[in-house]
Amino acid sequence: MIDIQLLRNDGDGVAKRLATRGIDLDWPLFRELEDQRKKVQTSTEYFQSQRNALSKQIGQAKAKKDEKQVAELMAQVAEFGDKLKQMEAENAAIQAKLHEFVDAIPNLPHESVPVGDSPEQNVEQRRWGKPGKFDFAAKDHVDVGAGLGMLDFETAAKLAGARFAVMKGPVARLHRALAQFMLDVHTREHGYTEVYVPYMVSGECANGVTSLAKFRGDLFKIEERDLYLIPTAETPVTNFVRGEIVPLERLPLKYVCHSPCFRSEAGAAGKDTRGMIRNHQFDKVELVQIVHPAKSWQGHEELTAHAEAILQRLELPYRVVTLCTGDTGFASAKTYDLEVWLPGQNAYREISSCSNFEAFQARRMQARFRNEKGKAEPVHTLNGSGLAVGRTLIAILENFQNADGSVTIPAALRPYMGGMEKIARS
C-alpha cells in the first residue's frame, strides 16, 4: 500500500511517478471519494459522540433512580438513532471504496529506476563470467535430460498435466544438492537464519505482500480450506512480522527458506512451454530481509550480492539487470534481475529477482518497528531468490554438458554429490 498521506498531499507527484509505470491514477476520483469520506466520517463520529454522552447520562440517571430523566434521555437518543445507523453504514461503504482504490495502486518506483514500458528498456548493470564455447551443437536442458534418461516430462504430464517435471537418479540428487548448497552458503556465510514454513497461506497473508484482488488468478487455491498454495516463500516468510512491532535491536531480520512454489501461470499460455523453465511447481531458496528504513537500499545491494555469490560459485555466467519502471513488480520500488546464461536458448534468462519494497508491504501487513524515538513506524522489506533451484539445475545441465551427453558437476557441488564429478547415462 502506498502512503495515503502522500496521496492526499501530493497527488500530482504520485500520479507522475505512477505514470512511468503505465498507471493512470484517477486523482479526481480519489479527491471526490476523500471529500465524501471526510463529510461522512466527521458526522458519523459526531453522532457517535452524542450517543455516547447521552448513554452515559442514562447510566447516571439510573444510578440515581431518576426514572423521569431516564425517559427523557431515552427519547432524545431515539431521535437520532436511525440517523446514526444510516451514517455508520454510509461511512463503512465509503471507507471500503477508498480502501479498494488505494489497495490497487502499485508501489512508486525509486528515482534510480530507469523509465520504460517494456523489458527492452531494462538496463544491464554488469556481467560476470563468459558464456562457454562448445565445439559441438549445445543442446537445451530437455534434450540433455532426456539423453541422460533422468528428466521425464511425459511421466509428469501423465501424473498432473503440462508444466510439471519428473527427475530421476543423479539429476534428482543434483536438484537436492543445489538447495542444500544454497542454504549452507546463506546461513554460514551471509548471516541468514534458516526457516521452514507452511506451503499454504491465508488470503490475508497473500494480500500482505501483493494485491490479492489483482493477482488471485495467479495462485492455486485450496477451496475447502480457504488457503492458497504459496507462489514463493516470500509470502509466508515476510508475513512473519505481520501485525508485529519489532524491537529496534532485533533488526535486521534475515531469513532464508527453501520451499516449493506453486503458480498457475494463467497469463503465460504458450510461453516457455518446453521443459522446466516455467512450471506450475518449482523449488526456490528465498532470501528475505526485514530492515530499518535507513538501511534498505544498502540491504538491497547486499542481498543481490548474496544471490550472485551462488552463481559465481557454480561458475555460471550471468548478468545483472535493473528492471525499468514498466517491468517492475506491483509491490517493488526497485528490482534487480539476475539472468543466467543458457546455451540451449543462446540467451540470458531470469534466475533471481531481488527487490526492495520499502514500506509498501509493511503498510499492508502493519509490520512495524519501534524507532529511535520510541514511535512505531513501518519496517522495510526486501527479498530475492537465492536462487530458483529448478532454473539453476537447467543452467548446469546446459552450461556443463559435454559432447558425449554427460554433464560435469561444478566443483562446489561435488561434496553434496558424494564426490561425483560427472553425470552420465548408466
Place this chain on the structure above:
RNA sequence: GGAGAGAUGGCAGAGUGGUCGAUUGCGGCAGACUCGAAAUCUGUUGUACCCGUGAGGGUACCGGGGGUUCGAAUCCCUCUCUCUCCGCCA
C-alpha cells in the same frame, strides 16, 4: 473424530450490562534520595484513524466477524486459535 476449558494492554492477571481504554502487579521511561548503584518513593507508560495552522477535541479497538441494547470486555450467534482428556494416525 468425541468431551471439556480458555483467548483482556510489553508480560502476568482482575473485571459478567452503565463515568471501563479498562483495578492491580511486573517490566519500560522520567524524577526524588545516593558519590554512583541497589532498595525505596513519586509521576508516567497502547494502537489506529478523523477534525483543527495550533492549542485542543473526537471516534474505534478487551482473538476475528455479526447481532441484542440508549449503552457491551461483560449477553446471544458464528468463525479462528490455544490448552486438557479420550480415540485414531505418519
